[in-house]
Amino acid sequence: MAAEKMALAKAINESLRTALDADPKVLIMGEDVGKLGGVFRVTDGLQKDFGEDRVIDTPLAESGIVGTAIGLALRGYRPVVEIQFDGFVFPAYDQIVTQLAKMHARALGKIKLPVVIRIPYGGGIGAVEHHSESPEALFAHVAGLKVVSPSNSSDAYWMMQQAIQSNDPVIFFEPKRRYWDKSEVNTEAIPGPLHTARVLREGTDLTLAAYGPMVKVCLEAAAAAQEEGKSLEVLDLRSMSPIDFDSVQASVEKTRRLVVVHEAPVFLGTGAEIAARITERCFYHLEAPVLRVGGYHAPYPPARLEEEYLPGLDRVLDAVDRSLAY
């Protein structure tokens, strides 16, 4: 297999398969990951091929899943655990925040915690409550964790490889509404570093910075803006911890305007950190304040309102207009 068009979920599946094949210490753990292949089929067929000892159906207990993954990692394994949906990570939040994130530091760097926590996140699939949230800022805020999210199949494949090879815990947010989107994956290409942002579309008038599910919306917005004669640059951040501020800065020094887009609430979100840093770094380059587009300070709404809640093309373009009006 070299270059091939693949759905994002399938790319993660292939990546997990490659990792299981390459390293006997890699384990897959989670609820329903075995026979069912996960509720999104991301682990489809892996238990069949690698057995119940490597692809482990766990009890329905998230604190247990992460807590035992920590123990397995201490014993030399590299567990990749699945949290079934974003809203169900919280029973494990204590283990992630108080234990997983801090153990390396507490052990004077003598132990490593190569645990990957896969979390399908975000809305747009018409689900019931707790199935559509974007809690990435809650993890990015915690020192000791790395937090990433791919936006396309190639990144899904490669970032998963890199996350599994990472000696630090990685929270791997999977944009669930993009699971079925197909794009090219080259399994032989040499990937860029895991935490480097990437310019997906060059532009000169304004930078749109996004990650995960919102990258597609921003690309569409840039295409729509093009028709109105505006040239937007689209930056896929790919990593929320660390954030590649150098790439954001380079883009903003060129375009002089920045709009950060994410599904998560704007208040104290990833966009807030980027706005503050870029204001600091690029104060004399900016023609407008850094604007943010994202969710409201309200619980994620029922499915019939999510179109209003989620940033779409119009809301992104509205922010673009506001920025350009300065």
Added chain:
Amino acid sequence: MTVESTAARKPRRSAGTKSAGSTAAKRTGAKKSPSTPGSEPELVQLLTPEGERVADATYDPYVADITPEELRGLYRDMVLTRRFDAEATSLQRQGELGLWASLLGQEAAQIGSGRATREDDYVFPTYREHGVAWCRGVDPTNLLGMFRGVNNGGWDPNTNNFHLYTIVIGSQTLHATGYAMGIAKDGADSAVIAYFGDGASSQGDVAESFTFSAVYNAPVVFFCQNNQWAISEPTEKQTRVPLYQRAQGYGFPGVRVDGNDVLACLAVTKWALERARRGEGPTLIEAFTYRMGAHTTSDDPTKYRADEERESWEAKDPILRLRTYLEAAHHADEGFFAELEAESEALGKRVREVVRAMPDPDHFAIFENAYADGHALVDEERAQFAAYQASFVAEGEGE
């Protein structure tokens, strides 16, 4: 506090616990399913799958005075609940609901336990307790809003003492325990019942609720519907001992009841609620039953379970079993069944009509009730949202 254990007084051991199997099976956790025909665990039963009434010295007193009318009532509850559930499933298929979690097969567990509650008791359900909601007098159409995606709850829990559905597995067992602790503090004699599944029994919250309820002697009944599956995972992926036996380790009784026997579920739940009211603390009831359908309408059970398993459980259908008994005992005639059939159809029709007419919520509902006392940031964002919405209207008018 008296620590009484029914499990100790009256062993109800599952065949599944006797041998742990081969070493390989021990390592992988592979074990024979307790639901495998031939390894039926011992459980409280008052009505056999063939619809015969059997005696049980401990629990008969709790249904001794039940009238034929009440028996017909239980039957009616089960039939209407199943009809409602079937209607919701088809509404999902027609795109009217985003998702549905069917209770098919679990009617007896829910109606039996639900009818055991008193008006002043409080119920904490998970997300599949449509039959319990029915017993509590919740309009079934209220249950559909969340699944349609027009709200995240859909009813006032205090109207019927029926709490909101809880999606995060196991959380509500702690709320139930705390509520029960409050009842005890108030010196009231009502009780609380918390519902959850066999999968939920693995959650830390459930273990913690057992601890708290035992330590504070809280008047709470834990009603675990062991429907054999937690999505694709069989009960053996959650536990190596029958679930009801867990209670013993916390110091309160655990009982396994035939979850497809409405009479037994009624009797055992009444017994447990009365214990709670008398100040004797919590009880764990494991209703041994079966989820006949998919986990939810998004699930595909053919990926993980065999058809024969469902077929073996169909023979234990809770509704058929009571019907056979009612007919044999001449407690119901053709007229009753015909009338109920018509009532079912009418319910189905009403549910269909109400759901189809259910409007999408107002856009500003996003900001409603985020806080009880209001919040400046929410006000600001609501105003921005309003201005943004208005800009479209204005542009539209200008064209």
